[in-house]
Amino acid sequence: MMNARPLPSYLVQRYHGWRATTHAENKAWYRRLAEEGQRPRAMIISCCDSRIHVTSIFGADEGEFFIHRNIAGLVPPYAPDGDHHGTSAAVEYAVTVLKVANLLVVGHSNCGGVRGCHDMCAGLAPQLEEKTSFIGRWMDLLRPSYERQAGIADESERLRAMEKEAVLVSIENLMTFPFVQAAVEAESLTLHGLWNDIGEGVVECYDPETGRFMPV
Amino acid sequence: MMNARPLPSYLVQRYHGWRATTHAENKAWYRRLAEEGQRPRAMIISCCDSRIHVTSIFGADEGEFFIHRNIAGLVPPYAPDGDHHGTSAAVEYAVTVLKVANLLVVGHSNCGGVRGCHDMCAGLAPQLEEKTSFIGRWMDLLRPSYERQAGIADESERLRAMEKEAVLVSIENLMTFPFVQAAVEAESLTLHGLWNDIGEGVVECYDPETGRFMPV
Amino acid sequence: MMNARPLPSYLVQRYHGWRATTHAENKAWYRRLAEEGQRPRAMIISCCDSRIHVTSIFGADEGEFFIHRNIAGLVPPYAPDGDHHGTSAAVEYAVTVLKVANLLVVGHSNCGGVRGCHDMCAGLAPQLEEKTSFIGRWMDLLRPSYERQAGIADESERLRAMEKEAVLVSIENLMTFPFVQAAVEAESLTLHGLWNDIGEGVVECYDPETGRFMPV
Amino acid sequence: MMNARPLPSYLVQRYHGWRATTHAENKAWYRRLAEEGQRPRAMIISCCDSRIHVTSIFGADEGEFFIHRNIAGLVPPYAPDGDHHGTSAAVEYAVTVLKVANLLVVGHSNCGGVRGCHDMCAGLAPQLEEKTSFIGRWMDLLRPSYERQAGIADESERLRAMEKEAVLVSIENLMTFPFVQAAVEAESLTLHGLWNDIGEGVVECYDPETGRFMPV
Structure with missing residues (x-):
């Protein structure tokens, strides 16, 4: 070595x-x-981005949060095919072994992963379409969102909409895991969708009443 | 939603x-x-465990480290098969887009993922052998290590040896990614293997001279 | 220092x-x-247990409740022997100086102090019988309750009965303080016995009509 | 009942x-x-005063702090005489059963208990000298402090000095408990002395380097 x-x-x-x-x-x-x-109260899924410190934002002490970080903070759908699924393994461990009470999915502004998905879908980043592009294949998870938001004329608004929709897609995917669904139904787990504006330091939370992200 | x-x-x-x-x-x-x-200097791959705060240990400020966290901080081998590979996507982004200078893999004591792998291989956790166990399939990555360390009589020493070997397995796997190998050979990227004793707060670094982990 | x-x-x-x-x-x-x-309306006597937040349950703002917390939320009987009596001093201050209108004694489920008393009386915790055990000597206050509830076969029911009886014992002891008795008789003070189920978040109040604790 | x-x-x-x-x-x-x-990280000893919310100041969640509250937040010296000692029982439970890592003693401005001690020692509150006065007998714990601070001409400064000294007296008394001393020496417990200015919301911490309380 x-x-x-x-x-x-x-x-x-x-x-x-x-x-x-x-x-x-x-x-x-x-x-x-x-x-x-450990006996963490919550799991947090957020982006690898160096500018996002959920531990700082939530004053997290050692022992409080079980944290999974990947590109864009995405959760793929349930797919028990015997392959290595790092995100699914982390969710399974948090929910079935540690029995966390809250699961937060945290997206953010200026997300390079979401930008990559956007450019790939818009035909601006053909290298991400290659089979060998891990970034492209990971961001395929968000491809349907590009189509849904394509009608937004302003690019930065469109990206912001995709960043927020990524959070909701992940929460939808979380609900396809049988153990997540069971825990939510048993009221032993709650899911929360957040989006963080890096520059302004504002955290917004998805509000199921209005169907929109609202400042906390 | x-x-x-x-x-x-x-x-x-x-x-x-x-x-x-x-x-x-x-x-x-x-x-x-x-x-x-962002323009992070380093990528850190570590465990989701709530007790490991690499941002605290390394005094990381916003913008400094691109951080991927998964169960046991593992990196799978290069496998460009078109599927979703969250860890590989994070490594690709850090090395090819952000061009980080250092890549640290950080293991730790009392790791629940490594313990799960150990128990699965020892026949003590048959549920982890199920095809549907994401934790089990993720920890398959470390299965060869169990066999190599099986000769250590004392269980806690055996677990510790597996925790440290997990770091080296990940570094070996990193070198199977063509872009990692190229960056290492071009001396634009260095790899580092670390292991953190949670209770004592000691960080050990793999020393290629002696082939052992030594306190920093 | x-x-x-x-x-x-x-x-x-x-x-x-x-x-x-x-x-x-x-x-x-x-x-x-x-x-x-300060001009608090009520005094609350509750347990030190970190899981009981009477300020949260009763939405207590700064200035509203004079709060004494000790192991199991017990009140010893009136004993003006010249020694230091922290609980008695707190009751005296609340009733004679602050003239609170309500005095609540709040017990709770899963109480470690009550469990200790139970085990001590059952011969399962001989160390608590030592003269030097402050926990044991404090929980002596509840010893008569163990004998009264010993007939309940199921252990968790027996513990729950002791937790609730601890509240009543404390209220009885409160009435042995001349200034408490006088204030109650003058209708300037009311006493209330409560028990909180930590897990379910249910608060029960002792109902003098039925002689039982009833959900609020 | x-x-x-x-x-x-x-x-x-x-x-x-x-x-x-x-x-x-x-x-x-x-x-x-x-x-x-419960698995609280810290024990807090503070005053019953309705204006002091350490749970609010320290953002304490359910499960985090084991809290004992008595008049003036005092700890009496070690006295294993077989009587009921509520404060000593709470300290014993926190240190030997729960094994908390930090123990904070929190005093505060405008403390009625300290004022009572001051007036009693100054001959202004003869009723507190009665054997039957629980408040007086409890505040005897702070009597030596009155003498040490009697040279301060300004009354409000003198009271403030006594409020802060009360914290140090309690920490000294804590060290007379063999299990506290042992835990401090084993580095498994740290003691902290704090004083809170209610009106200004400032928390000061005793600094062993300078021997003074300094704003946090």
Whole structure:
């Protein structure tokens, strides 16, 4: 394994800073978490984007949120075909093993994944149509949304609509998992759709009454 | 979409606290991030576990790390078969679009995913062998490791060895992606294997000289 | 005083969130409360248990409830022996200085203190019988209840009966305080016995007509 | 038990409001807390005063803090004499059973208990010197502080100094409990002294470096 390298020094320094401060003051709690296991109250599915810190927005402490992050924060539909499905495995673990009470899907503005889907569907990014493009094949999950929003003339509005619809598509897909549906029906799990405006720091939540995302 | 619910109030309060403090202090930076896009220096692949906060350990600010989190922080091998591959899509985006300089794979102690793989391979968790078990099929990625470590008599040592080997398996799998291999060979990308002891807060890094994980 | 440490950062963040939101919105009221003193309408005696938030259940705002919390929410009998009696001091302050109109004693399901008393009386927790066990000596207050409920075959029913009886024992003990008795007789104070089912969120109130706890 | 009365209707209304909102949206979490038990990270000892909401200041959710409240938030010294000691029982339960990681003692401005101690020691409240005064006997715990601060000419400064010293006296007394001392020495428990200005909403924390309370 000659390809693994030592940790870059900018990270070494930060780690030692964390050890000397946050870790030092919470040592007892970290030990208990290690010994007794995690018991998170919520699962959060959000984007890999470096600008989205749900742990910061929700003041999340160690032990509170089980977090899955992928491109655009998408959930594919239930497909138990024996292949590796990282997102489905994470959802299964959170719902059936950890029994989280809340599951939040968090989309965001300026999402590169949604932009890629948009450009691919608009014929502007033919390389994403290649079978070998993992990004393109992942964003296929959102392809129907492009067609539904194609009527919006303004491009930035169209992208925003797709970003928000991505959250709803994921929640719909979540409901195709039998264990999610069962937990929702048993009232042991609630689903929540959120969208975060990175620049303005506004979080909107989907409101089932009005069918729209509303500022929290 | 009647299944989406309003945001629980404990999260509403925390969000408003974040708005009024962290966001208020960093408004200008968030706006620039929104306008100019992200330019993260590193990608981190780690576990969904609620007890692992790589953003905290590495003092990560908004915009610094592109983070993918899945069960056990695994990377599957290159398989461009046209299906949805969330992890591969995230790696492709980080390496080919964002051109991150460092890619860290972070494993950890007390990992429920690795424990599940261990128990499945040891015949103790037959339900994980079912074709419909997403957790089981995801942890199949680590199955060869169970056989390699089966000789370790002490169970907790065996689990720890599997947790660390999971990191190396992921790095090996990363090298099967042509764009990763090319970036590593062009010296525009470095790979790093880390393992975090939750209770003690110690981070170990794989050292290619000695072939062992060493405290940072 | 080298044993006192700085505030852990997870609490620092929350405090600043509160300052910037709840406090900022209610500044005028907090200043009046500081200047004019408190004038609570009720005293609540409840358990220290982290799962019981009477302030949340009763939508309590700053200034409304004078709250004493101890293990199991117990009140000892009147014993003016010159020693330190924290619960008696709190009752005396609420009734004679603040002249609260209502005094609520709130028990709850899954009470660790009541469970401890039960196990101690059943011979299952000999360490609680030690003179040095503060928990055991505190729960002695409920010892007569164990004997009265010992006839209930099902353990969880027996515990529930003891949890509810603890509330009545406390109310009986309250009536042994001359100033409580006088205030009740003067109709300037009413006593109320409540029991809260944590899991179901049901509050039951003791009904003197039927001699039973009834859902509110 | 004819002295227990039905719940006043202003509380009935609030309870039903809570049921329909907070409880309804957190049902799953409350059930898990009931089934799996509490695992609070911290114990808080604060005053019964209706104006102090540590749960609000620290955004405390159900399950997070084990809270003991008594007059002035005092802890008496270790005295295993076989009597009922509510505060000592609460500390014992938090430290030895729940194994909390942090223990916060929170004092506050305009504290009626501290004022009572001050007036009693100054000869202004002879009724508190009576053996039968539970308030007086409880506030005896703070009597030595009156003498230490008696040199401060301005009364409101003197009271403030006593309020802050009360926090330190309690932390000193906490260290006389063998199980507290052992946990602090084993680094499994940290103690924190806080003082809250009700009117201004400022929280100060005792800083062992400077020996003073400093705004957080």
